[in-house]
Amino acid sequence: MTRKRLQKSADAPATVRTVAALAGVSIASASRVLNGIGGSAETVQRVREAAARVGYVPNAIARSLQARRTGLLALAVADIGNPVYVEMMRAIEEVAKRADYQLLVHATGADPEGETALLEGLARRYVDGMILSPLRIGDGHLTALRRSPVPVTVVGQLPDEAPFDNVRADSHTGVLLAVEHLATTGRKRIAFVNGAPDTLPGAARMTAYRAALAGVGLPYDEELIEIGDFQYAQGRAAAARLLARTRPDAIFCANDLIAAGALHELLAGGLRVPQDVALVGMDDTALAEMSFPQISSVSLGAAERGRLAANLLLSRLEDPQLAPRRETVAPTLTVRASSEARQEERHR
């Protein structure tokens, strides 16, 4: 049966059989040598040489089919332009690399079809597991998650009964931290520029804002609310509308991109930050540090969420029978120049 064409069309990529034939051994021996298990000195030498001669590169797809694993993990995020996801990605990558997985990232662009398509595409075993951080989550997602042949860990709010590994931020406490901070430093008219209210974070932050106001004994005022999406441009436009309408003494923004936009509007309007208007963002990304003045921001622990998600996923890969787990990470507030107490003038 070795009378198969030993020479293929000449430039077809070399396979293990090419190598084996050239070295004059069986494909089993060739494979063993190439994987560094067994083989007499003689065969090892011959196979190595043959492999080098034809420039043999193993076909990872075939290997994965046989091994039933690829060694790849995927991260799907809505918007990789948002630095908070970059942070999360870095954390995941570190954990993954330590367990000898490579991480691939896909930006779904917040479009739910893209996300389910990804679930139905990539997750068909191109990757061994997946971390998904959706902005919205619909029935489509849930059924896609359920059918997924590989484990998926979800970062973000998930219906309580959904049986998936899940890491969530505590937006509620995070918003509370920001509002309390602003209130205790004497601000009374605390505006809120939210992202899209039909997203999970958007909805959560909105209700948390109302609750927080009540908590510190401030009245809720429709006038002080504006809505954009979670991007810079829309956030900035929303801040502009807000400032054209009313004059808050503080603005809390649903993420740092929005906060950067608001800062821009404030400064362009000749207002001093924080003396005239204080500013607090959310996610505590590099952007908050890069702005001038630096923006106070509530961290929802993106890196920590990434780490946790990665670990959940890895442990599930080891033992698929595990019961679904759910972790929540605590927010922290970093106060920077944009919301320093009023009385102290800034100096440097």
Added chain:
Amino acid sequence: MTRKRLQKSADAPATVRTVAALAGVSIASASRVLNGIGGSAETVQRVREAAARVGYVPNAIARSLQARRTGLLALAVADIGNPVYVEMMRAIEEVAKRADYQLLVHATGADPEGETALLEGLARRYVDGMILSPLRIGDGHLTALRRSPVPVTVVGQLPDEAPFDNVRADSHTGVLLAVEHLATTGRKRIAFVNGAPDTLPGAARMTAYRAALAGVGLPYDEELIEIGDFQYAQGRAAAARLLARTRPDAIFCANDLIAAGALHELLAGGLRVPQDVALVGMDDTALAEMSFPQISSVSLGAAERGRLAANLLLSRLEDPQLAPRRETVAPTLTVRASSEARQEERHR
């Protein structure tokens, strides 16, 4: 030979044979129905039903092995935290999607080992092609590129004789644009904050800066040069060193992250931008627009480079025999508030 176990261990994922057995047809028929080609109404119905019952999800790995294509492209960039790569990625993704490829991104972290490892790993046919945008390029890269079984398009400088599809920016002209703009608006002491000089862009921008100075008839002054890397923090530190040492009337930065850092230092030092010191960045990313004042920046056409690279890759996938091609995209300067002409006071 159908006496193979029809029931596997019960919870093993369903394969096409499971479906076929359940529907009482051959695997060939099952496969055909599942791919929507042929089949009598009767069988179509039975197979569909069986597939739904067992929650059949095709194994993409197996499919790819047979089809010898995966429908995936990869983009490897050094630092996904740099918005310029985000822009490039978006452009690539759009082109890829239109050709029915999905794009996966991997951040190599500028570490050359990671990059060659990626080439040798991913490119072993997990993806159909790859776009690589390395900061440095060594012999390791070149040989890895040569052995790669899938086509790789390189974005960035490449040795002239290297036979790979290649898209490059024109750093030289870009720097010239910036320096000429600053010079013609009356700036005489134009400082330069570079990134790592041992990277390809770093080296190119350095020599271009010297040439540009000569071009506009300004003297080259060591004092006006500082070096960081291409990140914000190092760039900012470099700008701080520069300002502690001397007093330029303009700063040109090798990318927008550095420029953002320089802006921070300038403002913190109480200097007015652009009245006291003008500022120009490079890459023209979202960051330049988000800063206050907005930063003038030279675009090296990241999106366009991405588009071109994607198209080169796609056309090579169609016809592997194509001769290697090389494209260069022209830079453009966007003047914003940070470098407006001196005499006009800014207003808004």
Added chain:
DNA sequence: ACACTCGCCGGAAACGTTTACAAGACAGGG
């Protein structure tokens, strides 16, 4: 009634790898 086409079907090969298994070679110990 016969030859022909046409659509559907199943068997089997193929994609490129790893690995279980058995067989052969050889050495050492009794």
Added chain:
DNA sequence: CCCTGTCTTGTAAACGTTTCCGGCGAGTGT
């Protein structure tokens, strides 16, 4: 001299698909 154990090798099955090909039944035209 034989038995046993170790080491190496090759054959073949397996991973889960898709697809080539030959067969078969039904319909059509003469």
